[in-house]
Structures are given as structure tokens and as C-alpha cells.
Amino acid sequence: MSHDLFLAARQAMAKAHAPYSKFPVGAALRTEDGRVFSGCNIEVASYPEGWCAETTALGHYIMGGGGRIAEIAVVAERMDRITPCGGCRQRLAEFASAETKLFLCDQTGVVETVTMGQMLPYGFEGSTLK
Ligand code: THU
Numbered sequence: 001m002s003h004d005l006f007l008a009a010r011q012a013m014a015k016a017h018a019p020y021s022k023f024p025v026g027a028a029l030r031t032e033d034g035r036v037f038s039g040c041n042i043e044v045a046s047y048p049e050g051w052c053a054e055t056t057a058l059g060h061y062i063m064g065g066g067g068r069i070a071e072i073a074v075v076a077e078r079m080d081r082i083t084p085c086g087g088c089r090q091r092l093a094e095f096a097s098a099e100t101k102l103f104l105c106d107q108t109g110v111v112e113t114v115t116m117g118q119m120l121p122y123g124f125e126g127s128t129l130k
Pocket of ligand 1: 018021023025026040041042050051052053054083084088
């Protein structure tokens with residue numbers, strides 16, 4: 001099951017718009033009811049205005065109906081095992097749980113599986129604001 005999510009992330013990575021960093025990234029996520037959404041990083045000439053692959057995937061996921069996230073896969077062309085940046089960890093955690101699996105991938109498949117709880121320990125939680 002994790003391999004199909006990796007393939008979705010790798011397909012998304014092929015669409016990356018990363019002319020400045022030349023660092024294509026792809027992400028894919030599966031909801032608890034089985035829907036898959038993916039995204040690539042999108043850079044712009046005003047560098048800070050670009051955004052990550054995980055963020056694009058989250059946009060598709062919200063527009064596709066949202067729900068809870070069960071699994072996430074991330075892949076980068078130039079890394080053997082990419083981990084989501086700090087900002088994306090917080091964004092993913094918004095819709096995931098501590099048990100949500102994160103598949104860290106290289107070009108051929110999943111190389112390591114971790115949980116969101118491991119990726120973002122002691123994260124800031126929205127319940128604090130209620
Ligand atoms: N990038 C992602 O898409 N996801 C991450 O988790 C880390 C970084 C992108 C942002 C930028 O387009 C490029 O990688 C180099 O930082």
C-alpha cells in the first residue's frame with residue numbers, strides 16, 4: 001500500500017516548478033477513507049513566495065473534501081531520504097494524528113517509515129486556541 005503512495009508522490013515530483021533551486025519534490029497523502037492527493041513544490045522569482053510539495057498536496061486534499069490523513073509519502077529528486085520541512089510538519093499535523101505514517105522515499109521507493117508524532121514531537125496544537 002505504501003508503494004502506490006510513493007508512485008503518486010514521484011509522479012507529482014515530475015510536475016515540480018523548481019527552476020531556482022532545481023530541487024524537485026513530490027508529496028502524496030491518503031485519507032482514512034482511501035482518497036489520494038498529491039502535489040509538487042512551486043517556486044517563484046520572488047523566492048520566499050514559493051511553497052513546498054506537501055503544501056500543494058494539502059491544497060488538493062482540502063478542495064477534494066478533506067477528512068483525516070492516514071498516510072503521507074514524500075520524495076525529492078536529489079535526496080536519498082527527504083523529511084518534510086518544519087512548516088510543512090505543522091501543516092500536515094493539522095489534519096493528521098500522532099500515529100499517521102510518513103513514508104520517506106528515495107527514487108525507487110520507501111526507505112523509512114516514521115510517524116507524525118516522531119516528526120513533530122511537542123508540536124503546537126490547535127486545541128490550545130479553543
Ligand atoms: N521543499 C519541499 O517541497 N518540501 C520540503 O519538505 C522541503 C523543501 C522544496 C521547497 C523549495 O522549492 C525546494 O524544496 C528547496 O528548498
